Amino acid sequence: MGDTGARSMIDPISDETIRRYREQGFVHVPGVLDADEVARYAEAAAQLLDSHMEIWDGVNGVEVNYVAQAWRKSDTIRELALHPAIGSIALQLADGPMRLYTSEVLAKEPHKAAPTLVHDDETGLPLSSLSRALTAWVALSDVPVERGCLSYVPRSHLRPPEHRQEHMTSFEEFADITDIWPEFPWQPRVTVPLRAGDVAFHHCRTVHLAGSNTSDARRMGHGIVYVNADATYRPGVQDGHMAGFEPGQPLDDEGFPLITL
Numbered sequence: 001m002g003d004t005g006a007r008s009m010i011d012p013i014s015d016e017t018i019r020r021y022r023e024q025g026f027v028h029v030p031g032v033l034d035a036d037e038v039a040r041y042a043e044a045a046a047q048l049l050d051s052h053m054e055i056w057d058g059v060n061g062v063e064v065n066y067v068a069q070a071w072r073k074s075d076t077i078r079e080l081a082l083h084p085a086i087g088s089i090a091l092q093l094a095d096g097p098m099r100l101y102t103s104e105v106l107a108k109e110p111h112k113a114a115p116t117l118v119h120d121d122e123t124g125l126p127l128s129s130l131s132r133a134l135t136a137w138v139a140l141s142d143v144p145v146e147r148g149c150l151s152y153v154p155r156s157h158l159r160p161p162e163h164r165q166e167h168m169t170s171f172e173e174f175a176d177i178t179d180i181w182p183e184f185p186w187q188p189r190v191t192v193p194l195r196a197g198d199v200a201f202h203h204c205r206t207v208h209l210a211g212s213n214t215s216d217a218r219r220m221g222h223g224i225v226y227v228n229a230d231a232t233y234r235p236g237v238q239d240g241h242m243a244g245f246e247p248g249q250p251l252d253d254e255g256f257p258l259i260t261l
């Protein structure tokens with residue numbers, strides 16, 4: 001499915017990988033981080049979970065234990081969020097100027113975590129102008145199917161606006177996917193297990209979900225959210241860190257660094 005083998009920081013990705021991402025709305029890139037990097041970032045992520053963990057208690061019960069704005073809370077996780085190899089792939093996939101918006105540590109505890117509900121990321125972002133926005137889901141543990149890897153609906157990022165929920169100002173507004181896209185139950189899904197160090201990228205309009213963790217080990221990942229460089233603030237959910245921003249105001253370089261190759 002994806003590129004193969006470990007990569008150096010400035011490797012270009014193949015045209016085929018880019019084509020598949022644009023067509024399908026997600027792509028799996030193996031071996032982006034080496035074993036030493038995985039060990040270091042996994043330790044930092046575990047420390048953040050010990051000190052700052054929040055609980056995503058969703059429609060399915062406890063779906064994910066997470067740390068919001070993780071890159072602002074740990075220098076090591078900041079380094080991961082700004083990792084040149086991951087940022088470079090994101091830029092090549094997006095094909096336009098991008099900035100880092102946020103990052104989250106995303107864990108599922110063994111035998112406890114429920115499936116992650118079906119959603120796309122655009123709905124929950126308090127921003128406008130998200131045509132190229134994407135998430136890099138970095139595996140900091142092996143994530144086989146049994147540990148709750150993500151599944152994606154191919155081409156769902158291309159569905160028309162009437163089948164998307166572009167924005168919400170409170171979680172009460174969140175619409176079940178079948179209400180806004182009645183064809184959803186009949187769409188094929190692609191389940192993408194990851195080895196530690198692999199990264200799966202998905203467009204912000206790609207419909208996705210994750211399984212429960214029925215294994216004996218914690219599932220741990222780090223989601224890095226990149227947005228169009230000219231994205232602007234649109235009051236919405238999870239916007240506590242945007243205090244002082246006016247509606248329509250562009251993101252600044254200091255709080256939301258530009259990604260460069």
Ligand code: AKG
Pocket residue numbers: 064106116121135137208209210221223
């Ligand atoms: C995302 O990164 O967009 C997710 O939805 C993550 C969900 C999960 O980690 O289970």
